[in-house]
Amino acid sequence: MSQKNVNILLSTYNGEKFVLEQLNSIYEQTYPFIKIYVRDDGSSDSTLNLLKNEQSQGKITLLPSGDNIGAAASFFTLLSDSSGADFFAFCDQDDIWNKDKIERAVIMLDSVTDGVPTMYFSAVEVVDAEDNFIKVLSPKRKIGFGNALVENVAIGCSVVLNKLARALIVRELPSQCLMHDSWCYLVMSCLGLVVYDDYPSMRYRQHSNNVFGAPTSSMDSLIRKVKRFSFRKKGVFRFSDQVTIFMKIYGNIIPENNKEVIGLYARAEHSFFGRLQLLLSPAVWRQKRFDNLILKLLVLLNCY
DSSP states (O other), X not given: OOOOOEEEEEEESSOTTTHHHHHHHHHTOSOOOEEEEXXXXXXXXXXXXXHHHHHHTTSOEEOOOOSOOXXXXXXXXXXXXXXXXXXXXXXXXXXXXXXXXXXXXXXXXXXXXXXXXXEEEEOEEEEOTTOOEEEEEOXXXXXXXXXXXXXXXXXXXXXXXXXXXXXXXXXXXXXXXXXXXXXXXXXXXXXXXXXEEOSOOEEEEOOTTOSSOOOOSHHHHHHHHHHHHHTTTTTOOOHHHHHHHHHHHHGGGOOHHHHHHHHHHHHHHHOXXXXXXXXXXXXXXXXXXXXXXXXXXXXXXXXX
């Protein structure tokens, strides 16, 4: 077994109901070389007291808490402030990890050639508040930069970064992004390597207090897509906005093949002919056929 160190990065917010169950599932990991770093994002319930008790027993390291800055910024703070490890794993407060979750991630990351910034993510089992199975979430087609430009398939609680990936991401954090996992998928699919594990080694809990969550049915998924389309031009931060920020930070180191895709994407914002080119190109895609149809409509209307 590898003896490389893994930092678990857990952000909490009003998670008193589930956080101890999640922590217990981390304590039971088969991979022993882990440290748990926690940042509370301004909880108003008993979450912080529960965490202080875990810290008093030497089980976790609790970072200084502050104002509520939101999930993405909280996770980026954890990523920035917890150096000194080989791997860094994002962790949500309300999930349940299988005992081999981290071991599987380490094995797959260790198989990558040294010197390559790499992000691992996996399929997840979606369960309800009582841990009853709902479905498995996994990409259906392919992962890559062209997908990351318009969709996020890397669920944050399954993401593990090697130290080179961490360094690439924290060298300049975005002023705004859709979410930390979407940002990491975009950066790593362009400038590093993304490895995917189709084995769901964790249970992703859905309940009424989720900050963000996966759709639980086809109707739920359709409603979310309609809402995203309906509010596309009403001040909502879009994928195209995220790409603009990405270009400002990493524009000078983007590989030539990905510059061509970015150019295609950018030209579509400024001309109808550019939008037609993007519509006909296979270089940008979403995972499902119906989602691709929505994407093409959004591109045609210049509101993607």
